[in-house]
Amino acid sequence: MRAVSVAVLVLALSGHAMAAEGTCKARATEKKLAGAALNSFMKKCESDAQTTCDTAAGDKKLAGAAKSSFTKKCVIDAVGT
Structure with missing residues (x-):
């Protein structure tokens, strides 16, 4: 229960470096971008986001x-959605 409370608190107070740049979908x-270029861009962007988020955690x-x-x-x- 404590871990969940900590997670909620951290999520409520956290900011993301990627948020300042906009979401992958917005960029x-x-x-x-469309087709293969869009797929490639989104895959790399998600991978970069994972790395950044792991570092932040x-x-x-x-x-x-x-x-x-987190x-x-x-x-x-x-x-993005």
Whole structure:
């Protein structure tokens, strides 16, 4: 229960470096990508977001469920809907 509470608190207070740049989907739309170029861009962008979010979770010294929850939300926010 404590880990979930910590995860919720961290998610509520966290900011993302990728958020300042916009989401992957927004940048892909801005670049007017389609087809294979869009797929390649999104795959690389998601991979970069995962790396950035893992680093941020490590900097915050998160572990276990809190780290998983933070990383999952961070990547979703970075990629966009």
